[in-house]
Amino acid sequence: GENVEQHPSTLSVQEGDSAVIKCTYSDSASNYFPWYKQELGKRPQLIIDIRSNVGEKKDQRIAVTLNKTAKHFSLHITETQPEDSAVYFCAASKGGGGSNYKLTFGKGTLLTVNP
């Protein structure tokens, strides 16, 4: 089955700096890669996702890049703010129907943005 590795497990940055979280996946058939943000005691919420037909996607201060050849994808957060502090999870899925709805998650990155 799919295996997703996520690094680093913890990341501390100063407010205004950039943060980068990286994930690798094992199944070359995976084609959907979401990122979730989970604040303490809350539910995970989708912040951005990318499908395998594109290499990069941006949404304001957040961007995700995908390298299908190397089987890795990354989350980039620019101009970090204290409210960005949370646990971030990457995931991978084959998507598109049947059992391919399954998401395999990385173990998460605890991001701390220091004021």
Add this chain to the structure above:
Amino acid sequence: DGGITQSPKYLFRKEGQNVTLSCEQNLNHDAMYWYRQDPGQGLRLIYYSQIVNDFQKGDIAEGYSVSREKKESFPLTVTSAQKNPTAFYLCASSIAGEQFFGPGTRLTVL
């Protein structure tokens, strides 16, 4: 967010007892999922269902059971066979791959 509800928010159970966690959604999603979350372990899939009256085991199904009699509901039973049930349990539903999570149930075994 508000379309998926889980109850109760906190649940305490004695060892040897079965307990059922509720998950309801009004998003008209076909697929529903149960995850377990432990510190430092990410989200691990317990069971999932793509359609009413059908469900599949996930990666850590031992000691758990589910049913899917209605599209809106996907209850999870934690049985006495689950060796270490204390955890945060999250339910999700999806359409076109994107998953939406409920607020979670924190189960503690005393």
